[in-house]
Amino acid sequence: xxxxxxxxxxxxxxxxxxxxxxxxxxxxxxxxxxxxxxxxxxxxxxxxxxxxxxxxxxxxxxxxxxxxxxxxxxxxxxxxxxxxxxxxxxxxxxxxxxxxxxxxxxxxxxxxxxxxxxxxxxxxxxxxxxxxxxxxxxxxxxxxxxxxxxxxxxxxxxxxxxxxxxxxxxxxxxxxxxxxxxxxxxxxxxxxxxxxxxxxxxxxxxxxxxxxxxxxxxxxxxxxxxxxxxxxxxxxxxxxxxxxxxxxxxxxxxxxxxxxxxxxxxxxxxxxxxxxxxxxxxxxxxxxxxxxxxxxxxxxxxxxxxxxxxxxxxxxxxxxxxxxxxxxxxxxxxxxxxxxx
Amino acid sequence: xxxxxxxxxxxxxxxxxxxxxxxxxxxxxxxxxxxxxxxxxxxxxxxxxxxxxxxxxxxxxxxxxxxxxxxxxxxxxxxxxxxxxxxxxxxxxxxxxxxxxxxxxxxxxxxxxxxxxxxxxxxxxxxxxxxxxxxxxxxxxxxxxxxxxxxxxxxxxxxxxxxxxxxxxxxxxxxxxxxxxxxxxxxxxxxxxxxxxxxxxxxxxxxxxxxxxxxxxxxxxxxxxxxxxxxxxxxxxxxxxxxxxxxxxxxxxxxxxxxxxxxxxxxxxxxxxxxxxxxxxxxxxxxxxxxxxxxxxxxxxxxxxxxxxxxxxxxxxxxxxxxxxxxxxxxxxxxxxxxxx
DNA sequence: CTGAAAGCGCTTACAG
DNA sequence: CTGAAAGCGCTTACAG
Numbered sequence: 001x002x003x004x005x006x007x008x009x010x011x012x013x014x015x016x017x018x019x020x021x022x023x024x025x026x027x028x029x030x031x032x033x034x035x036x037x038x039x040x041x042x043x044x045x046x047x048x049x050x051x052x053x054x055x056x057x058x059x060x061x062x063x064x065x066x067x068x069x070x071x072x073x074x075x076x077x078x079x080x081x082x083x084x085x086x087x088x089x090x091x092x093x094x095x096x097x098x099x100x101x102x103x104x105x106x107x108x109x110x111x112x113x114x115x116x117x118x119x120x121x122x123x124x125x126x127x128x129x130x131x132x133x134x135x136x137x138x139x140x141x142x143x144x145x146x147x148x149x150x151x152x153x154x155x156x157x158x159x160x161x162x163x164x165x166x167x168x169x170x171x172x173x174x175x176x177x178x179x180x181x182x183x184x185x186x187x188x189x190x191x192x193x194x195x196x197x198x199x200x201x202x203x204x205x206x207x208x209x210x211x212x213x214x215x216x217x218x219x220x221x222x223x224x225x226x227x228x229x230x231x232x233x234x235x236x237x238x239x240x241x242x243x244x245x246x247x248x249x250x251x252x253x254x255x256x257x258x259x260x261x262x263x264x265x266x267x268x269x270x271x272x273x274x275x276x277x278x279x280x281x282x283x284x285x286x287x288x289x290x291x292x293x294x295x296x297x298x299x300x301x302x303x304x305x306x307x308x309x310x311x312x313x314x315x316x317x318x319x320x321x322x323x324x325x326x327x328x329x330x331x332x333x334x335x336x337x338x339x340x341x
Numbered sequence: 342x343x344x345x346x347x348x349x350x351x352x353x354x355x356x357x358x359x360x361x362x363x364x365x366x367x368x369x370x371x372x373x374x375x376x377x378x379x380x381x382x383x384x385x386x387x388x389x390x391x392x393x394x395x396x397x398x399x400x401x402x403x404x405x406x407x408x409x410x411x412x413x414x415x416x417x418x419x420x421x422x423x424x425x426x427x428x429x430x431x432x433x434x435x436x437x438x439x440x441x442x443x444x445x446x447x448x449x450x451x452x453x454x455x456x457x458x459x460x461x462x463x464x465x466x467x468x469x470x471x472x473x474x475x476x477x478x479x480x481x482x483x484x485x486x487x488x489x490x491x492x493x494x495x496x497x498x499x500x501x502x503x504x505x506x507x508x509x510x511x512x513x514x515x516x517x518x519x520x521x522x523x524x525x526x527x528x529x530x531x532x533x534x535x536x537x538x539x540x541x542x543x544x545x546x547x548x549x550x551x552x553x554x555x556x557x558x559x560x561x562x563x564x565x566x567x568x569x570x571x572x573x574x575x576x577x578x579x580x581x582x583x584x585x586x587x588x589x590x591x592x593x594x595x596x597x598x599x600x601x602x603x604x605x606x607x608x609x610x611x612x613x614x615x616x617x618x619x620x621x622x623x624x625x626x627x628x629x630x631x632x633x634x635x636x637x638x639x640x641x642x643x644x645x646x647x648x649x650x651x652x653x654x655x656x657x658x659x660x661x662x663x664x665x666x667x668x669x670x671x672x673x674x675x676x677x678x679x680x681x682x
Numbered sequence: 683c684t685g686a687a688a689g690c691g692c693t694t695a696c697a698g
Numbered sequence: 699c700t701g702a703a704a705g706c707g708c709t710t711a712c713a714g
Contacts, residue, residue: 003458003482005691016701021693031699046478048456052396053691056706061393063436063457071425072418081412084439093457095404095434098425115389116404116434117344137387141344226626255626285567285596287628346707357685362709372683394707397690 004045065113067123074280082301103128120144120308144311148304159325167330168201171275180245184217229256251276273338288336345386406454408464415621423642444469461485461649485652489645500666501645508671509542512616521586525558570597592617614679629677
């Protein structure tokens, strides 16, 4: 059974396609009777306008694209949920692509979205992304773009972020306040802005508080996995057995590190205090539970869509556009993996 | 800057739109020289075919819809990842909708996808779904449909499932083999097939192995959350302090229950053994780690898309279609929350 | 090897 | 109040 078209309704009723179209959209210049007839038949036949034909005419696809590094990830899946929820409210559909932290894939996917003529794009950058031509190209094509979480400062568009530097500062300061004397840091890869900022916050907290910054206490991780957490926890114990505190770039890694400490009989927080980042649900149920920075994923998703929506509307009305950067609040969640004196 | 069209390329080159279109698609009846010219210009102008115009002509949107109860969920996000990965391989894009376990939303979203003329739909049913007219309507419109995980037996379409009953049987049997004498069950809501099947597997394992089935040991949960896990663990201790084993419908709830047992000084597995279901990553890192049934989410996603893809192709070629049900293997993962004698 | 023409299913400015 | 016509950007059967 083929989908019903306006033409079929028009022929059945013996009126023109134009009138059917107008009746369905409640144009004021169609008689009540005709409207009723048309609507009834449309209902019976279960008529759904062909979105592609509509888009071709109106240039609005009512669809946005979302590119995200990884779907199976507490923080990102929360963001997705926020985006979908908000988009649906406004009648928008969301196409999701996963870049797997690869710059090449990210570029290809942006092209795909472009050819799908999405009304806008939401993106959180891959770790591998160090060049931003693909993003600037998109904007040159007049496609609204909003970046969130993993952003590029240099790209001129709207953004939703947290203050990674400040949050990392707070996390590290908390370790200092807990009495830690030698504080290590597991940082993320070199490219992403957020791993840079978290590192800077860590460093700043140390020097602001009469701690010496020791580069050998900073470990650079690649894929931020549980396994990297266990591995580098081992390395840390081998290299620096005087370390009594550690700030870790993301919860999953911190959970790996704690598992390794537990296994080796290194007590958390007595021997070493641990602070993570992101507040994955998991972090509240492990043993000891993890002190961390809460990062509002769901809210970030909602906010990102709202910004995008506003841009879409602004462009449609030919109003002048100003890019906005929204900074969301983070919270330090103190749990068992650190203890204040 | 507006997107480039075939017309612009044709005019610039002084040739017809037809020839441009054919050149771009490597039709054999276009001269090499023309092809080169066209392709070069298309490249320079960053030409992307307008997917909506293409779809309107070819009736293929190269997009599928996915309706899933909850995105922030280890198992479902793994499924999503599998679907997206496989779809991308075949040049398909995925629109994701979240039903939030609501029948009403699910119905509305199916309509949305229908009007978007997706080439097919992948769905895992909401807990609230007890009526299947919306699914049958979809199929009557000749839109390929594949259900996965949370399916309706009565709907005649392709499916990807696990054998919930058998897996639950295995889980319960494992408790029996571990020496448990009184085994409780936290089950899911009444409607979903998988919570029914897991319950039946539990029951069958008991009666097959000289255990009496006691309905008062079965607790019916609503939203399968961590909090429900802690709550019902408390209820269980209050109602039946002789219970020494429990099979829980899903890991998240089991983790809640274990947290509550830990808090009250009830030892797992010494006082009570716990088996979960799904093998969330979290289950391997909590204390004690959770014995559970591994459910292959990523693979389920891939398989579901493959089935859908095959159906799309089959219909396109007007071949006869046979629905298939693929059953994926599950594994019992034995960890610390149970111990064999 | 090239191109004119029809048509996919809509929307909307315009005429009557 | 109704409808003929143009056009969105493609694809493809057909003619030359």
